[in-house]
Amino acid sequence: MKNYRIGIFGLGTVASGLIKILKKEKINYQNRFNVNFELSQVVVHDLQKKRAPEFDGLNISDDPAKIIEDPAIDIVIELIGGKTVAKNIIEESLQTGKHVITANKDLIASEGRKLSRLAKEKHVGLFYEAAVAGGIPILRSLSNSLASDEIEQINGIVNGTSNFILSQMRQNKISYAAALKTAQEKGFAEADPSNDVDGIDAAYKLQILADFTFGKQINQRDIQMGGIRTITQADLQDVTDLGYEIKLLASATVISNKLELSVAPTLVPKGHPLASVQNENNAVFVNGRYSGGLMFYGPGAGEFPTANSVAADLIELTKKIDQPESFNTNFSSDLTLAKPKDRIASRYIVFNVANRPGVMHKLSAFFLMSDINFRNIRQYDPVGDNTRVVIITYPASDAQLNPVKTTIRKARGVEIIHEFKLLIEPKEVTNA
Structure with a gap:
C-alpha cells in the first residue's frame, strides 16, 4: 500500500x-x-x-x-x-x-x-x-482517448451561470435582469456577475483548451468576445421560431492551418446536442477528423x-508517480491566428430601422456592396417611428461584414442592436 x-x-x-x-x-x-x-x-x-x-x-x-x-x-x-x-x-x-x-x-x-x-x-x-468544465473529464479525454485524432473544432458551454440565465429566460419568459436575480439567489451568480455574463470565465477555459488541444498559447485579446447582457425575449422568440437556441459558446476552430477563437452568444440548431444543454450544466462538443462529433456533458460547477x-x-x-509529468501536453503547433478574412460564419443581426420609405432598400444595398446574401429576413410591426428588423446572412467573413457595419454606423435611420454568429462546422466553412 x-x-x-x-x-x-x-x-x-x-x-x-x-x-x-x-x-x-x-x-x-x-x-x-x-x-x-x-x-x-x-x-x-x-x-x-x-x-x-x-x-x-x-x-x-x-x-x-x-x-x-x-x-x-x-x-x-x-x-x-x-x-x-x-x-x-x-x-x-x-x-x-x-x-x-x-x-x-x-x-x-x-x-x-x-x-x-x-x-x-x-x-x-x-x-x-x-x-x-467542472466535473467533465474533457482534458483527460483529449490527452488519452482522442490523442490519436486530429481535432478540428471545439465548441463548449463552459460557464454554468450564463447557461442557467439563458435557460431561465427562455423557459420562464423572463428578462435578463430577472433571470440574473434568480441565479444570484440560487448561488449560481456572484453579486458582480461580470466574469460569467461577459464571457471572461469562459475565455480563461478556452485559453486552456486551445493550448492543450492545439498547442497554441493565446491571450484573451486573441479571442473575439461577447456576453449575454443584451439578449432579450424578442431575440429568444426570433431564434426559437427560426429553429435555434442561443448559447454562450467558447469556440476554437481550425481551418486551413488557422485558428479562430471566440466566446460569444451563438445560435445553435435545435437538432444539435449542445442545444439541449440547460441550466447550470456544461458541455463540450469535439469535432475530430476521424472520430467525428463527440459530446462531453455534465455539471460544470458545484x-x-x-x-x-x-x-x-x-x-x-x-x-504515474514514478514518471510524473505535467498535465499540459507541452507541444507547440505552427497554427496561426485567423484574420478577418478567415473568420467565416452566418450572422444573426438585429437592426433598429426608421419606419420610412427607402430605408430597407438602403439596408439591403449595404450588404450587396460586400456580396453578402440573406438567408432569412424579418421585419416587425413598427413601434413609434422605428421597426425591428432581423437578418440571418449566408456565410460571410468578418472582412466582408466589417465595411457594412462601418457604413451602417455612419448612415441615418439604421442602427445595429447586436450581432451573433450561427454555429458553423469546419466543413461548412471550407465549402463557404
Whole structure:
C-alpha cells in the first residue's frame, strides 16, 4: 500500500467536497488503487471563519509554510483561486519537489506553460482537470482517448451561470435582469456577475483548451468576445421560431492551418446536442477528423462534480508517480491566428430601422456592396417611428461584414442592436 500525505490550500466549496470524497472513498481507493491518502494539513486565509462540525478534526492553519515546508507532504492541492497568491503557492510547492493539483482556471490560462515547465524540471506532476468544465473529464479525454485524432473544432458551454440565465429566460419568459436575480439567489451568480455574463470565465477555459488541444498559447485579446447582457425575449422568440437556441459558446476552430477563437452568444440548431444543454450544466462538443462529433456533458460547477475532478487527478497522479509529468501536453503547433478574412460564419443581426420609405432598400444595398446574401429576413410591426428588423446572412467573413457595419454606423435611420454568429462546422466553412 502506497501512502500519500496531502496538503490542501483553501476550505471553500470544492475543497469541502474533496475532503468529503476522500473520507467516504478511503477504503474504496485502498482496495481499487492500492493507495492511502492522508490529509495532513489544510491552510486557509481566515482561521476565525465558522466551519462545519465535520471539519473539526482537521489540522487547519493560516501559515502556508505548514504545507510548503513540510517534507512529509507529497501532494499539494491548490483550491483558493486567484493569481498572485496561488501562483506563489504552486511555484514554491513545485520547487520543493511536491506534486500539485489545482482547479485554478485563471492562473493556468495565463501561466500554465511556465508552471508545466517548472514541474517537468523538478520531476513532479502538475494536473488541472478541474480548471475546465467542472466535473467533465474533457482534458483527460483529449490527452488519452482522442490523442490519436486530429481535432478540428471545439465548441463548449463552459460557464454554468450564463447557461442557467439563458435557460431561465427562455423557459420562464423572463428578462435578463430577472433571470440574473434568480441565479444570484440560487448561488449560481456572484453579486458582480461580470466574469460569467461577459464571457471572461469562459475565455480563461478556452485559453486552456486551445493550448492543450492545439498547442497554441493565446491571450484573451486573441479571442473575439461577447456576453449575454443584451439578449432579450424578442431575440429568444426570433431564434426559437427560426429553429435555434442561443448559447454562450467558447469556440476554437481550425481551418486551413488557422485558428479562430471566440466566446460569444451563438445560435445553435435545435437538432444539435449542445442545444439541449440547460441550466447550470456544461458541455463540450469535439469535432475530430476521424472520430467525428463527440459530446462531453455534465455539471460544470458545484461541490462534488469539481471536487471529483480533483480526486480523479489524484488517482491519475499516483499511477504515474514514478514518471510524473505535467498535465499540459507541452507541444507547440505552427497554427496561426485567423484574420478577418478567415473568420467565416452566418450572422444573426438585429437592426433598429426608421419606419420610412427607402430605408430597407438602403439596408439591403449595404450588404450587396460586400456580396453578402440573406438567408432569412424579418421585419416587425413598427413601434413609434422605428421597426425591428432581423437578418440571418449566408456565410460571410468578418472582412466582408466589417465595411457594412462601418457604413451602417455612419448612415441615418439604421442602427445595429447586436450581432451573433450561427454555429458553423469546419466543413461548412471550407465549402463557404
